[in-house]
Amino acid sequence: VRDNDKPFLMPIEDVFTISGRGTVVTGRVERGIAKVNEEMEIVGIKDTKKTVITGVEMFKKTLDEARAGDNVGLLLRGVEKEDVIRGQVIAKPGSIKPHTEFEAEIYILTKDEGGRHTPFFKGYRPQFYIKTTDITGEVELPAGVEMVMPGDNVKIKGKLIYPVAMEEGLKFAVREGGHTVGAGVVTKIIK
Template structure:
């Protein structure tokens, strides 16, 4: 195995950046509370850390009261780990897949953005059938003389 390790480098784990975990699933555990699962993309989460739930709904502050990985309780989870995070005082209905857990103030949610897109022509290897149709509505008034 040592020979394999020489050729396959260990991936970089961005532990020095602010904590970020996209929420994959949400569970309610009786007697414990709400648990969200996902892969820590960057940073470190420790038991007792203040965190925010951002996206889809209004931003909500909460506290991490537990970290679990593969049915083992941990003191922390770091970038690259698939973890379950137990949230204090958060109901199951207040969290959903698609939101993120993050360090307070590290993520700003946006509801509008401007984008510019270039769609390849048929000759460039793009679509040969349209993916939208243009509708022009015209209103005409008629006067009697």
């Protein structure tokens, strides 16, 4: 289902400079529509920054808008290549905020599913793969839970080392060294 009615959101996959034109970010539009000359925000990891879309490109064609499901390059005004990195999102201003702490339900893959062979304990620090990037974070287990076995479902608190664009219902992967060991969904934003 193409989600054109929701506020625009595109996770950034890559960043380029086009000489004489400026900085281009590429990615797949998750939801909404963005038109040329529309103001947007770059959210997550660094301080939120305002920008304006000055061009939309898809398969070497120039368009006047980007829609949910499109793989596009967005040309951004007043943004240097160094200002933007994979893992940030381009979003309608005010529609999504960066967060570091959240509650989630996670499922830890079994050994047969390609997951861990052993349980993990308090203070577990995996990477959370959120949209397009891995962010290291800490897992806080519920009171009375000492360890989590492969195959378990568990409610956790996650605490990331830097803020990323996040909202309730966000799905993410739990990874160790680029290897997926679990899957989760954000149930509540804390901070």
